[in-house]
Amino acid sequence: MVDFEWYRSFISIYKHNSVSEAARTRMMTQPAMSQHLAALEAEVGESLFTRAHRKMIPTERGKTLYTQVVPLIEALEEATQSLKTNALASLPVLRIGSAYEFFRENIAPHIDRYQMRIIAYLGVASKLLEWLLEEKVDIIIMSQKLAAPGIEYIPYMQEEFAVVAPPDYVEPSFSDKESFEAWLCSQPWISYDLDLPIIRRFWREHFQKRPQTHPTHVVPDLHSVLKAIEHGAGISLIPTFMLNDHLFRNKVKIMYPSYTVHNDLYMAYQMKNRNSPQLKTWIETQKKTV
Incomplete structure (x- = not known):
C-alpha cells in the first residue's frame, strides 16, 4: 500500500x-x-x-x-x-488577563492542557481590571483586590519573592538587623518601577520602615531585571517561580533565603459569568496545578 x-x-x-x-x-x-x-x-x-x-x-x-x-x-x-x-x-474561547511574567512562566507552558482557545491580555493590575469591567477578558489574575462593582475575587496562590544576585556576589554575615539593612541599602538595586513596590513591601515586613535606598537601574519588567542581575548589574527581589532554570544553570543565586516576601494572588471575574462552563473548567484546572 x-x-x-x-x-x-x-x-x-x-x-x-x-x-x-x-x-x-x-x-x-x-x-x-x-x-x-x-x-x-x-x-x-x-x-x-x-x-x-x-x-x-x-x-x-x-x-x-x-x-x-x-x-x-x-x-x-x-x-x-x-x-x-x-x-x-468549535473549541470554547477563554480570554485571560495577567501580568506578563506570570503568564509566561505559569500559564503559557501548560496552554495545551486546557482544551480551549486561550487569548491572553497582559498588563498591570489597574489595566487588567479595566479590561475585565469592559468585558474584554473573562478572567484576570492579579495581586490586588481592587474594589469594583460586580467583580468577584477568589484566592488563587501565593507568589514568593526572594533576594536574587549574581552567582559570585559576596554574601556577608551580620549579627544584627541594623547592619544587615545598612548593607542592603548600600547595594545597587534594580527595579521595574521607580516606586520600588515589592522592595517597599520587603522593607516593611523585615525592617518595619521604608527603604532608605534608591534604584540604581529601572527597567521595564521582571525578566529584564533578572537578565540585568545575570550580567552583574546588581540585586533585586524576583518571584521564585521565575528562577528554577536560572538557578540550575548557575546564572543567579538566592541570598539570605529566610528573608522573603509574599504576594497573595487572586482570580477575578464578573459575578454574572461565574457559571460559565469554560470559566469553571479553567479555574478547577488551575487549582489542581497550584
Missing part, C-alpha cells in the same frame, strides 16, 4: 530537483527522504527521476505521476486543513 507521505516527498523532490533540499524543506533527514522515493518507485515499478550530479531530473513517468498526483494531494491537504480549522473554531 502506498503511503501518503511518499507522495508528499516525491512532490517536494520534483519541485526542488534535489533530495537534500526537499528533505530540508520537509524537515526530514536525507536518508528518510531517499527511502520514501525508493519505496514509491518500487510501488510504481519504474524510476521517477534520473540521478544527475546534484540534481534530480524527472523521467517521463515521473512527470506523468506528478501531474496526476499534485491536484489530489493539494485537495486532500486542503480538506485536512479545513477539518483542523473547524475543530479549532
Whole structure:
C-alpha cells in the first residue's frame, strides 16, 4: 500500500530537483527522504527521476505521476486543513488577563492542557481590571483586590519573592538587623518601577520602615531585571517561580533565603459569568496545578 507521505516527498523532490533540499524543506533527514522515493518507485515499478550530479531530473513517468498526483494531494491537504480549522473554531474561547511574567512562566507552558482557545491580555493590575469591567477578558489574575462593582475575587496562590544576585556576589554575615539593612541599602538595586513596590513591601515586613535606598537601574519588567542581575548589574527581589532554570544553570543565586516576601494572588471575574462552563473548567484546572 502506498503511503501518503511518499507522495508528499516525491512532490517536494520534483519541485526542488534535489533530495537534500526537499528533505530540508520537509524537515526530514536525507536518508528518510531517499527511502520514501525508493519505496514509491518500487510501488510504481519504474524510476521517477534520473540521478544527475546534484540534481534530480524527472523521467517521463515521473512527470506523468506528478501531474496526476499534485491536484489530489493539494485537495486532500486542503480538506485536512479545513477539518483542523473547524475543530479549532468549535473549541470554547477563554480570554485571560495577567501580568506578563506570570503568564509566561505559569500559564503559557501548560496552554495545551486546557482544551480551549486561550487569548491572553497582559498588563498591570489597574489595566487588567479595566479590561475585565469592559468585558474584554473573562478572567484576570492579579495581586490586588481592587474594589469594583460586580467583580468577584477568589484566592488563587501565593507568589514568593526572594533576594536574587549574581552567582559570585559576596554574601556577608551580620549579627544584627541594623547592619544587615545598612548593607542592603548600600547595594545597587534594580527595579521595574521607580516606586520600588515589592522592595517597599520587603522593607516593611523585615525592617518595619521604608527603604532608605534608591534604584540604581529601572527597567521595564521582571525578566529584564533578572537578565540585568545575570550580567552583574546588581540585586533585586524576583518571584521564585521565575528562577528554577536560572538557578540550575548557575546564572543567579538566592541570598539570605529566610528573608522573603509574599504576594497573595487572586482570580477575578464578573459575578454574572461565574457559571460559565469554560470559566469553571479553567479555574478547577488551575487549582489542581497550584
